[in-house]
Amino acid sequence: xxxxxxxxxxxxxxxxxxxxxxxxxxxxxxxxxxxxxxxxxxxxxxxxxxxxxxxxxxxxxxxxxxxxxxxxxxxxxxxxxxxxxxxxxxxxxxxxxxxxxxxxxxxxxxxxxxxxxxxxxxxxxxxxxxxxxxxxxxxxxxxxxxxxxxxxxxxxxxxxxxxxxxxxxxxxxxxxxxxxxxxxxxxxxxxxxxxxxxxxxxxxxxxxxxxxxxxxxxxxxxxxxxxxxxxxxxxxxxxxxxxxxxxxxxxxxxxxxxxxxxxxxxxxxxxxxxxxxxxxxxxxxxxxxxxxxxxxxxxxxxxxxxxxxxxxxxxxxxxxxxxxxxxxxxxxxxxxxxxxxxxxxxxxxxxxxxxxxxxxxxxxxxx
Numbered sequence: 510x511x512x513x514x515x516x517x518x519x520x521x522x523x524x525x526x527x528x529x530x531x532x533x534x535x536x537x538x539x540x541x542x543x544x545x546x547x548x549x550x551x552x553x554x555x556x557x558x559x560x561x562x563x564x565x566x567x568x569x570x571x572x573x574x575x576x577x578x579x580x581x582x583x584x585x586x587x588x589x590x591x592x593x594x595x596x597x598x599x600x601x602x603x604x605x606x607x608x609x610x611x612x613x614x615x616x617x618x619x620x621x622x623x624x625x626x627x628x629x630x631x632x633x634x635x636x637x638x639x640x641x642x643x644x645x646x647x648x649x650x651x652x653x654x655x656x657x658x659x660x661x662x663x664x665x666x667x668x669x670x671x672x673x674x675x676x677x678x679x680x681x682x683x684x685x686x687x688x689x690x691x692x693x694x695x696x697x698x699x700x701x702x703x704x705x706x707x708x709x710x711x712x713x714x715x716x717x718x719x720x721x722x723x724x725x726x727x728x729x730x731x732x733x734x735x736x737x738x739x740x741x742x743x744x745x746x747x748x749x750x751x752x753x754x755x756x757x758x759x760x761x762x763x764x765x766x767x768x769x770x771x772x773x774x775x776x777x778x779x780x781x782x783x784x785x786x787x788x789x790x791x792x793x794x795x796x797x798x799x800x801x802x803x804x805x806x807x808x809x810x811x812x813x814x815x816x817x818x819x820x821x822x823x824x825x826x827x828x829x830x831x832x833x834x835x836x837x838x839x840x841x842x843x844x845x846x847x848x849x850x851x852x853x854x855x856x857x858x859x860x861x862x863x864x865x866x867x868x869x870x871x872x873x874x875x876x
Contacts, residue, residue, distance in 0.1 A: 540582040541612075542623035544590040546572060555597055559604045560840075564595040567841070567874055568608040571639045574871055575610040578637070580862040584855065587612040587634065588623055601832030602642035602842050611636045612855070635850040637862050639871065644827050646845040647693055650679030654806055654824040658705055660697050662806075663823040673868045675860075678847075682860045686844040686868065687831060688875050693843075694825040696803030699813070702824070703792045703800075706811050707785060714781040721774040728763040730756050841874050 546569060551561060572591035575581065581589060589612055596605040617629035640646055648661045664678040672690075676683050685693040734756060741749030788811060792800065806821045807814030814820040833842055846866060848859035 541584065541587045541589050543576055544588060544623045544625050546591045546593055549592060549594045551595055555595070558598060559595050559606075561595050563840070564604070564606045565593060567641075568593045568595070568606060568639075571871060571874065572608040572610065574867050575608065575637055575639065577867065578610075578862050578865045580858055580865055581610060581612070581637065584612060584858055586615060588618055588625060589613070590625060590629075592630070599642050599644075601834060601837070602644065603833070603837040603840055605641065605643050607638055607640040607643075609636045609638045614852075634852040635848065635855045635859055637848050637859060637866075638846065640845045640847070641841045641874070642843050643845065644831065644843060646847060647683065647685055647827065648678065649847075650681040652679065654821075655697075655702075655705065657709070658697060658702075658824075658826065660824045660826050661694075662821065663694065663696070663825045668864065670864055670866075671868060675863060681847055681849065682863055683845060683847040684863060684866070684868065686846070686872050686875060687828075688839065688842065691830060692828050693831070695828045697824045697826060698801050699795065699804045700792070700800040702804035702813070703788055703811065707788050710781050710785045710788065714778065714785070717774055717778045717781060721771060721778065724767050724770040724774065728760045728767075730760075839876060841876060844871060844874065846871070 548565060551559065569591075572593065575591060576589075581587075589610060592609045592611060594605075594607045594609070596607070599605050611630065611633040612635050613625055613629050613632060614634050617626055617632035618624060619626035619629075648664075651661045651664055654660045654662045664676040664683070666674050667677045667682065668675040670684065673684050673686065676685070687693055734752065738749050738752050738756075741752060791810065803823045803825075805814040805823050806812055807817040808819040809815050809817030831843060833839060846863060846868075848856075848863060850856045850859050
């Protein structure tokens with residue numbers, strides 16, 4: 510029932526609070542709900558090779574850590590669910606597995622308590638992933654520095670999270686957990702990089718020499734054209750004469766191009782030979798410490814930063830010591846925690862969510 514007396518008291522109290530500079534009681538922010546975990550179906554061939562029940566237990570543990578992340582519960586108008594994926598073998602690392610905490614906007618909701626509609630995953634706003642044994646994720650959004658070396662620019666450290674490091678890899682944020690805190694990547698040394706540049710130049714030299722050999726061969730009509738001329742001489746001498754003139758013109762053009770080509774490719778070969786010699790001389794003038802130092806790319810000689818004005822950064826590759834070979838002894842050798850925002854306004858909040866994960870607890874899965 511409407512009560513003027515009560516309303517006047519409420520208005521008076523609000524006015525008093527305003528003019529007295531009093532803070533009104535903070536209203537509790539509603540928290541997002543979590544739908545029941547969803548275990549993704551596994552192909553029969555994978556199920557036979559993967560300890561699905563063991564993975565489910567570990568991924569549910571990891572998923573519960575994600576449910577404790579306060580920021581995920583506070584992003585407005587979202588429902589959440591952990592999607593669990595036990596998966597395929599990864600050479601040197603055992604089996605891939607992932608728990609993905611997905612955020613669903615109202616477009617993916619359904620009736621019922623924390624209900625989600627069929628196909629809700631297609632509407633997800635973003636997700637936080639805990640992935641086991643997939644080293645590709647470390648550099649998934651990081652540009653190659655030298656593709657042939659599987660080398661990347663080192664992701665910069667963005668923050669320390671207790672004993673762990675948050676990296677900014679390309680457009681993504683990533684935390685990498687390894688046994689005994691082994692580095693997730695190792696630098697490519699100056700010596701390794703120069704060896705690659707030498708091999709690259711030698712490969713190019715072989716290609717140029719092969720082409721020079723081909724264009725230096727004398728022109729020779731095809732056997733089919735000679736047979737055709739012989740046949741035309743019997744049946745149509747004029748046609749035979751025209752074909753001979755065409756072959757003669759082709760020979761002239763071939764020889765002209767061959768002369769120009771031999772000159773051009775000869776110069777290119779000399780340039781490659783000079784480059785190989787220069788790399789060797791440069792390397793021989795370096796000290797052992799300089800050869801063993803991490804390579805940094807830039808606009809100096811051989812695309813190195815040294816001596817140039819631009820330093821693009823250190824180049825690294827996956828730490829080969831992380832691979833367990835053909836018979837992995839650890840079921841979980843590597844954990845990568847990263848985020849992805851389909852809703853571009855959520856990047857900062859998802860990066861904050863990474864900061865709130867209980868990494869000491871998560872690290873216990875490395876075994």
